[in-house]
Amino acid sequence: MNAKKTAAEKAVEYIKDGMTVGLGTGSTAYWAIRRIGERVQEGLNIRAIATSRASEELAVELGIAMMSSSEAVELDLTIDGADEVDRSWSLIKGGGGALLREKIVASISKQLIIIVDESKVKERLGGFALPVEVIPFGYEITMRQLSATGCTPVLRMLEGKPYWTDNGNYIVDCDYGDILHPSQLAIRINAIPGVVDNGLFVGMAGQVIVGYGDGTVKQLE
Ligand code: 5RP
Secondary structure, eight states: OOHHHHHHHHHHTTOOTTOEEEEOOSHHHHHHHHHHHHHHHTTOOOEEEESSHHHHHHHHHTTOOBOOTTTOSOBSEEEEOOSEEOTTOOEEOOTTSOHHHHHHHHHTBSOEEEEEEGGGBOSSBOSSOEEEEEOSTTHHHHHHHHHTTTOEEEEOEETTEEOOOTTSOEEEEEEOSSBSOHHHHHHHHHTSTTEEEESEEOSOOSEEEEEOTTSOEEEOO
């Protein structure tokens, strides 16, 4: 059974006619967008905003009506994946490089539903290196300052070149080991000049739907 797909399809049940919807990014969000596309073909009337160019392209291909960021004041619901989620529903996001748009979209959503397979649920965040979006100018300086917050920073590369986000920035993956105080760490990181945002989402998720290998789905308590 595809646990990502079952979690995604469960979350899409929360979408009602007339809603404005944020579309996440990644291989789990992919299944949600696919299912939303099917429901749109069946007559569901929604407007959506995507958190990445890839998700936007998929949504347009599937006939989902899109809205621009200037039209989006408040969203009824956003469905997105995560790289890690703990028991307080704090998240690490950004494995797919879309953390900035994801955080902007989540911040205007009345409800953020996170969809993950069981492997993403952790007692403590930090097994997955924390993605941090930084501006290219002076990135080595920014990386040294990130290092001083207690991590090993690595510039994300793609085909031998720095990975570019949809916003024209770089991603630095920061291995902190166990993250004991996610909200404090998020504030410290974002205070560094050159950091645009980090992948810690604290107090944002309203619901976490976990898919299991046996085909079941459960809300994370
Ligand atoms: C992209 C993200 C994704 O939600 C996260 O990386 C999870 O991806 P996947 O569903 O492919 O495991 O934050 O920036």
